[in-house]
Amino acid sequence: MELLLFSGLATLALVCGFLVIVQRHAVYSALFLILTMGALAGLYILLEAHFVWAVQVLVYAGAIMVLFLFVIMLLNVTTEEVPWARRDLGRIGLALLLAVVLLGELLVMLFSGTGTATARPVSPGFGTTETVGRLLFTRFLLPFEITSVILLIAIVGAMVLAKKHLS
Amino acid sequence: MQVPLSAYLILSAVLFVLGVIGVATRRNALIIFMSIELMLNAVNLSFVAFSRFHNSMDGQIFVFFVMAVATAEVAVGLAIILAIHRNRETVDVAELNLLKW
Numbered sequence A: 001m002e003l004l005l006f007s008g009l010a011t012l013a014l015v016c017g018f019l020v021i022v023q024r025h026a027v028y029s030a031l032f033l034i035l036t037m038g039a040l041a042g043l044y045i046l047l048e049a050h051f052v053w054a055v056q057v058l059v060y061a062g063a064i065m066v067l068f069l070f071v072i073m074l075l076n077v078t079t080e081e082v083p084w085a086r087r088d089l090g091r092i093g094l095a096l097l098l099a100v101v102l103l104g105e106l107l108v109m110l111f112s113g114t115g116t117a118t119a120r121p122v123s124p125g126f127g128t129t130e131t132v133g134r135l136l137f138t139r140f141l142l143p144f145e146i147t148s149v150i151l152l153i154a155i156v157g158a159m160v161l162a163k164k165h166l167s
Numbered sequence B: 001m002q003v004p005l006s007a008y009l010i011l012s013a014v015l016f017v018l019g020v021i022g023v024a025t026r027r028n029a030l031i032i033f034m035s036i037e038l039m040l041n042a043v044n045l046s047f048v049a050f051s052r053f054h055n056s057m058d059g060q061i062f063v064f065f066v067m068a069v070a071t072a073e074v075a076v077g078l079a080i081i082l083a084i085h086r087n088r089e090t091v092d093v094a095e096l097n098l099l100k101w
Helices: A002-022 A026-046 A050-075 A089-111 A129-136 A141-161 B005-025 B029-053 B056-086
Strands: none
Touching: A002 A026, A002 B005, A026 A050, A026 B005, A026 B029, A050 A129, A050 B029, A050 B056, A089 B005, A129 B056, A141 B056, B005 B029, B005 B056, B029 B056
16 A cells, blocks of 8 residues: 555656656646645655645645746746757757766665665654654754744845845 | 665655756756756655654754755745846846856
8 A cells, every 4th residue: 555655656756747847838847846746745644754744735835836836927938948849959968968877876876775774663753743843942953043044034135136126 | 565765765866867957958047946946855855764764853854944945045046036037038047148258
């Protein structure tokens, strides 16, 4: 059952991830990216990360993608000509070379490892909001506070950049 | 049957590479940005998978911080794209050559 769910969600994530990068129009890319993030959220459930699942759906598939769609529709960008329609073979070749090298590197790293990791039964409270919150306010208190400063700077920066007149 | 850790890591690697291809081939700044989001998500999947298989919560805390930074990045990045579009009337990165020597 777990394998079946994993296969389905993984296939959905991969297909939608591929469709994100081949779409002509940015709106379709954004919609497929939402589906990819939804599939990843399902995988987080399989991995018993309940808090991360909730944040993934709320922040990523919700807030960030709404921001993306809002900007895409605000800009009203005309459809881009995709690289393979332009016959821009140099660019595609370079990208594929990069992709093959990177994927090869990652897979070599993965299969050169020894031993096997088996999922042990998790400790009680694993992945729940309570556990995450407790950790955030004890062991990770300083990074947590720094995060709030980053978000404040981001808000101010976005306001300044998006102002009407850039002097 | 249980899903092995390597299955999650391979899925994560392939998603990351898809993001890399997107960044390298596309010229629309918005789609490049979405490809970067795809890469961030792929890494998050690795974090959560390791967290589960090591029975340790640290990976999930990291995912929380990655998401916070990604949110800040998206807000500022989209504001930059808006400003560029206002000044240059384009989001095509091939036409933004002001810094090209």
